[in-house]
Amino acid sequence: MVRTYVINIRRFEKEEIFRAALLSVSPYRQEKIALLKTEREKRRSLGAAFALNAALAYHGLCERDMEYVLGEQGKPMLRAYPGLHFSLSHAGDYAICSMGELENGCDVERVRPDKMRVAERFFAEEEKAWIYQAGETEERDRRLFRLWTMKESFLKVTGRGMALPLRDFTVLIGENGIHGVRHSINSKCYYMKEYSLPDLFRETAEYRISVCHEASEQRMDICHEIPEQRIICHEASEQRTDFGHSVSEYDAAGYRNHNIPEFAPELEIVLP
Secondary structure, eight states: OEEEEEEEGGGGOSHHHHHHHHTTSOHHHHHHHHHOSSHHHHHHHHHHHHHHHHHHHTTTOOGGGOOEEEOTTSOEEETTOTTOEEEEEEETTEEEEEEESSOEEEEEEEOOSSOHHHHHHHSOHHHHHHHHTOSSHHHHHHHHHHHHHHHHHHHHHHTOGGGSOGGGSEEEEOTTSEEEEEEOSOSOOEEEEEEEOOGGGOOSSOEEEEEEEEOOGGGGGGOOEETTEEEOOEEOOOOOOOTTOOTHHHHHHHHHTTTOTTOOOEEEEOOO
8 A cells, every 4th residue: 555645835934834844854854954955945845754754654653753774776765664665756835755565656746838848858759649649738738747747756666766768668548548657677567646636725736646656466467568578557547536535435446446456545635
């Protein structure tokens, strides 16, 4: 099970609130925040710590008590809890954290116009073709950022980060809504899930969230293999929910049909 937590960082805009919140996070996070240049970057990093704390609280833990170590690829890990894997991301006014017992990666992005040059430079031909199939400009922008977050979450879960060229793997989206990733970097299989932010925040801007994690050993048999490549299997349906309703109740129903009951990541709101 992978749980994902989202927090709006605007709550930290007042100086007194920011300073009080900063004292509640770990020395490691305080040091990272102190090195950042802008106030907005500092608020985002603080928000990521609060999202991580909410994820840890589910396991009866507290971020302030954590000691961190860096993995082989430089990814932060919890020294005393190596079996708990987490990923952080932030963009615009939001920070998120995904956490579970399997390696995972997450990404959040705000949908913005005039970014097609990113796709032209870094995306695979199949991905660009899918974007340009959209008739309206707004839908093309939305498709671009859906792909962007999925590709970023995959980079994070593999631990390769930007060391893995974006053209070296391809996000596949079919007409039936099921999509995956064609890659040849390892023998592992992964699951991925998309979200759009809940209406609770009453945003005028649209944000996209993707979460990707390794398949458990028990579920490797459902991965679809082709020679020297592996497909990341996942359900492509988007999830939106009002405050008070767990996304998992919708995910579980959909995944039960695919015999993947353990992958039903919940989207939780971190409130003030």
